[in-house]
Amino acid sequence: DTGVSQDPRHKITKRGQNVTFRCDPISEHNRLYWYRQTLGQGPEFLTYFQNEAQLEKSRLLSDRFSAERPKGSFSTLEIQRTEQGDSAMYLCASSQGQGVYGYTFGSGTRLTVV
Amino acid sequence: GIQVEQSPPDLILQEGANSTLRCNFSDSVNNLQWFHQNPWGQLINLFYIPSGTKQNGRLSATTVATERYSLLYISSSQTTDSGVYFCAVKPSNQFYFGTGTSLTVIP
Numbered sequence: 568d569t570g571v572s573q574d575p576r577h578k579i580t581k582r583g584q585n586v587t588f589r590c591d592p593i594s595e596h597n598r599l600y601w602y603r604q605t606l607g608q609g610p611e612f613l614t615y616f617q618n619e620a621q622l623e624k625s626r627l628l629s630d631r632f633s634a635e636r637p638k639g640s641f642s643t644l645e646i647q648r649t650e651q652g653d654s655a656m657y658l659c660a661s662s663q664g665q666g667v668y669g670y671t672f673g674s675g676t677r678l679t680v681v
Numbered sequence: 682g683i684q685v686e687q688s689p690p691d692l693i694l695q696e697g698a699n700s701t702l703r704c705n706f707s708d709s710v711n712n713l714q715w716f717h718q719n720p721w722g723q724l725i726n727l728f729y730i731p732s733g734t735k736q737n738g739r740l741s742a743t744t745v746a747t748e749r750y751s752l753l754y755i756s757s758s759q760t761t762d763s764g765v766y767f768c769a770v771k772p773s774n775q776f777y778f779g780t781g782t783s784l785t786v787i788p
Contacts, residue, residue: 600775609685609767609778610724623774656722665774670714672724 571673573659577594579679580649588646588676592661599642601634603627604656605676616642649680683770686780693718694758694786702753702782704768712771713744714746715753718781727753727766758786 572591580586592599598617602610613632615622618639628634631649636642646653656677662670684707692706694700706713715727728742729741731753737744739758744751751768765783 602776607780609769609780610776611778612775615774625775658722658724670726670776672716676724677722 571659571661571671573657573673573676575676577677577679578672579681582651582680583648585645585647586649586678587643588643588657588659588678590642590659590661590673591668591673592659594640595663596663596671597639598662598664599636599641600660600662602646602660602672604658610656610658612677613644615654615657646678649678651680654678655681683710683772683777685768685770685777685779687766687768687782689782690780691783692785694784696758696760696786696788697760698786699754699756700758700784702755702766702784704751704753704779706749706751706768706770706777708772709746709749710770710772711744711746713751714769714771714776715742715751716767716769717762717764718767724767755784758784760786760788762786 574589600615601613604610616636631647634644656675658675660672686705688703716724730742730744732746739756741754765781767781768780
């Protein structure tokens with residue numbers, strides 16, 4: 568297993584455009600998490616899935632954000648009508664169950680909105 | 682949510698020097714983890730340390746849960762230790778991260 572994969576690594580988009588990111592977790596992990604990290608800050612939780620069910624959403628996840636994990640495997644995070652404030656690193660992580668053992672982060676997708 | 686504070690925010694070391702990074706957290710937790718974020722953005726697990734002391738090579742960590750702080754020690758620092766060090770606590774499903782300590786080790 569190659570760990571948690573995220574695609575693309577970098578994305579530059581114009582304000583107002585929609586963007587979609589993909590995360591492929593470690594195959595045996597049933598939980599998948601999205602975090603956002605702005606410059607100089609630690610990652611902040613956005614949402615998580617257990618299998619295909621989205622069980623928790625942060626207040627940071629505005630109406631313009633939507634996340635899916637249709638078959639309990641990979642996940643997508645879409646941002647509609649991007650704003651400059653959306654510029655950040657979007658990190659995905661996966662785990663088996665609630666514990667911290669095996670909680671693994673991907674390398675992230677860096678979004679720049681111009 | 683839980684507040685996690687880290688100090689110092691920035692640290693510059695000569696190669697070979699030792700350092701101590703501190704993490705204070707606002708509530709009692711039974712999950713605390715130290716991460717290293719490399720220059721490419723990858724977060725690497727260093728220690729899962731809800732209490733007590735652990736060592737892994739040149740790195741060691743101590744958590745005093747009753748006093749709500751944790752320390753990360755780096756000895757004989759190397760240039761490859763550069764990056765940002767985060768502590769994070771996980772009371773339920775999500776990690777709460779501190780703002781990190783940015784470490785630069787110069788040769």
